[in-house]
Amino acid sequence: MVKDIAIAWRNLWRNRKRTFITISAVVLAVLLSIFMSSMQEGTYSRMIDNMVKFYTGYIQIHHPDYWESKSINDTFAPDTTLNKAIHTNKGITLAVPRLESFALISSGENTKGCALIGIDPDKEDSLTGLSQWLYRGNYLSAGDSGIILAVNIAKNLGVDVGDTLILISQGYQGSSASALMPVRGMLKFPSPQLNGFAAYIDLDRAHEFFNATGRVTSLVLLVKDYRQVAKTAQKLRQLLEPAYGVKTWDEMQPDLVKMIEGDRAGAVIMKGILYMVVGFGILGTIIMMMAERKKEMGVMIAIGMQKYRLQRILCFESLFIGMLGVAIGVLLSIPVVLTMVSHPIPLPGEMAKVYEVFGIEAVMYFSMTPKVFINQAITIFVLSLMIAVYPLLSVRSMQVIKALRGQ
């Protein structure tokens, strides 16, 4: 057995060119499939990142009843346990407080209902980049007594920057909430639906308005990587439930999850086609290799080597080729993907414009997650093994006389 392994190894290096060509077919297969997978993962990751940062964040902390009721009465005041849980968790990069509810906004004869969101202007901006949508006027400053609105709400009320608005709502524990606020600025979003959705005020003003000092409806958390979400959420749940409710982005936006799943299904077919092409590349080289060595193998059998032994040797050769090919492929792919990640290729013309309208950076995204590399390495390795069946079959059906003649 060990002798056969040694023979197999030596066979490979006897004809360097041949071996090199075969291994490179495998290396190429690995490189390309890693490239494609990395790009797919990178794009999904970016898509989730964008959608999530826009509003829900990766994880949110609420009063346990809040997610179902969305009621101003289900607010909470962050206590030391909560603050410690967040600070000590290295995966969390940002914690943004919000106090939001439904309110009526009125100017003159016009009254419109919308979401009223009390925010910490700077923190919120770090999370959602809210200030980039500023269309007229100014963004909120810390402690600001004014209000910024989505552009359609302003249009419906017939107001502009500087006009005064009346806000009415139900406050905490049934008190009435009412206030007068000047319009500081207007926001215009690329999505028409968002343009009539919400108005924002400073968090401290929201505390006064809703009669809910020190209380918030949600704490929105940002994590380093969307793959960390489940782990981080788990840790938080252990520390904080049942006093608090912890929700992850996929629980808060199940429709987004479904959309990505749907997309992945299509991607499976694309990958299948790629495997077919690269698989054939490997098969081609193996077939040619067998053809070229026919005479040599015929001689070995004629001398007395049993077919099954030849097959075993070929098996080991295939194994070596597979392992070497995959290993080299993975090693080569790492710097390539790393470069793509640190120096992303910008998207061309038309495409870039559409992306930018939505506030998404117009580049090609790649992912460095180990999963991508490992999965593709394994798949290609298995593919090579499957292809390695061919030499075995070829040997089995070999007719020695014909082989010796080089046919």
Added chain:
Amino acid sequence: MIWAISWRNIWRNKLRSAIIITAIAIGIFAGVFTWAFYRGMVAQRVQSAIITESSHIQIHHKNFLVDPDQKFFIRGIDSIAAIIDTLQGVKAVTQRLLVSAMISSAETGAGVRIVGITPERERKVTNTYRKITQGSYFESNRKTPIVIGEKLAEKLSVKLRSRVVLTLQTINGTLTSGLFRVEGIYKTSNSAYDELNVFVRNDDISSLINLDDRSGHELAILLDNNEQLEQIAGIIRQDFPDTDTKTWKEIMPEVSLVEESMDISMYVFLGIILLALIFGIVNTMLMAVLERVKELGMLMAVGMSKVRVFLMILLETVFLSLTGGIIGIITGYIVTVIFNRKGIDLSMFAEAYEKVGYESVIYPVPNLDIDLKVTLMVLITGILAALYPAWKAIQLKPAEALHMDI
């Protein structure tokens, strides 16, 4: 002469030729099919959004989209609908009344948007009627039926035949209420939509808000196909300049984004396939050259010039590529057309599709023009790929070649 030799060379070694032809055929097939598949995916995404949400074109009162107040209705909207229905390219038209209201059950109340429809016409334009999970879509003769989303039914703790009261403002500004009975419960893939939209008969709501039944807030138009979108929108804008006419691209710009972003992924993928193909061909040809060392050496020893050997190998590749190309394009086209009829059902790949409302069948789109371009690209690639092995071949020294046996 070279031509004849090259041609016969190909058929002398059937295995080798078969491999290269197959490699090229596969490459072309991959390119053709991928393109068709991608186009199919995009079309399905777009079509899905159009059929469930926005239709191709929507018409409103000039102010309505900015301020969805029910006072911005179009008088005599049904005659506009009748005219548009006769336009060529228009498949179906339906009109709607949109009113915001409060719905209450014994348990609780909620703010909703009432969509007053004519069920028979609505069916032709949207597929909401297929999303009914319980009860029916206005098939009974009950008085004042209402169809609500599953999420809302849960919130209100109601089921089929439950009483609900809609409270809303009439055209004159006074508040009024009406009793409705739940006739059907629907579920789409957008639960926020389900919670907000309730459907009633146009007549039931117009009498409640005191509006004549010939007026409405929204006209939704479904076209025969997407190609004529801008053209028909243009005609409508011309004929009815006082209204606000919008295409789905303006109403749902996010879906447009999906369409655009698919193009770039396609090109990258094609690039990858071509790369794989080049290497596959180079490797196989190199192997072939190694295998034919003796034969080539002999040719050169006999007196064939290096240039001719080079050309011979190149020509072989050209013939092989052409053969592979023809096979590839025909197979690719046929497979695309077959699946275009049958559709590829993705539900076996993802459970996401089991949930209601997300269309899972994709119809690849055949496109002869693109297919030819792809074939050309692959052929050029094949020929380029042959350059290196051909060059390698003429580097052989005849004497050494003849000596090589094993």
Added chain:
Amino acid sequence: MLPVILLLFSITVIAQPTATEVVKKADEKMRGEKSSESTMTMQIVRPSWTRSVTFKSWTLGTDYSLVLITAPAKEKGQSFLKRKNEMWNWNPSINRIIKLPPSMLAQGWMGSDFTNDDILNQASVVVDYFHAFSGDEKISGSDCYKIKLTPKEDAPVVWAKVILWISKIDYLQLKAEYYDEDEYLVKTESASEIKSMDGRVIATRFELIPAEKAGNRTIVTMDAIKFNVTLAESFFSQQNLQKVR
């Protein structure tokens, strides 16, 4: 013989009103047949907090009413006006009149368990239902008619069944139960502390208990009431909404 029978007959006829008449009488008794002016305190009880609101109220028939909040300090000065099918709200701290849109009606009035809809459609009990006697019962020692209400065909009400207990002697509605279509009890109202005010015997404490939410209650206490005061329709105006004290 005949006169005795006639006498007995007429007594029975007079003594036995229809269910509808009983409900109507009880309803009018509370509000005054023509008009009323009253001061009330509403206490909102929740598992973790309690709040009290005091207000003055004027009514004219079933179509007009005006409510002015007098306590606590943060809410003081707010007023509500109902004219037929329209409702407005005045808030002095922002100095504006707001017309209430349908979406605001779903919420509880001032955070209580009474909905704005309840306030708007008060005479609903009489108008929207069929009434039938379903026995006699004693509530807190008083003999009551037990009356079952079933909604009329197209009446815009959510209850599938309502049961009222109205005292025979004073026509006071002492208890009410509201059911949904599954015969599930959704809320209960009970009245107590019967006193004499402005020459009438009425209940002065009303408690509304939602069945589902344990620990939630709203209690309204009548502090003072005058019946059939002189009020003109002009009193119920938007100007008065702002001026009334």
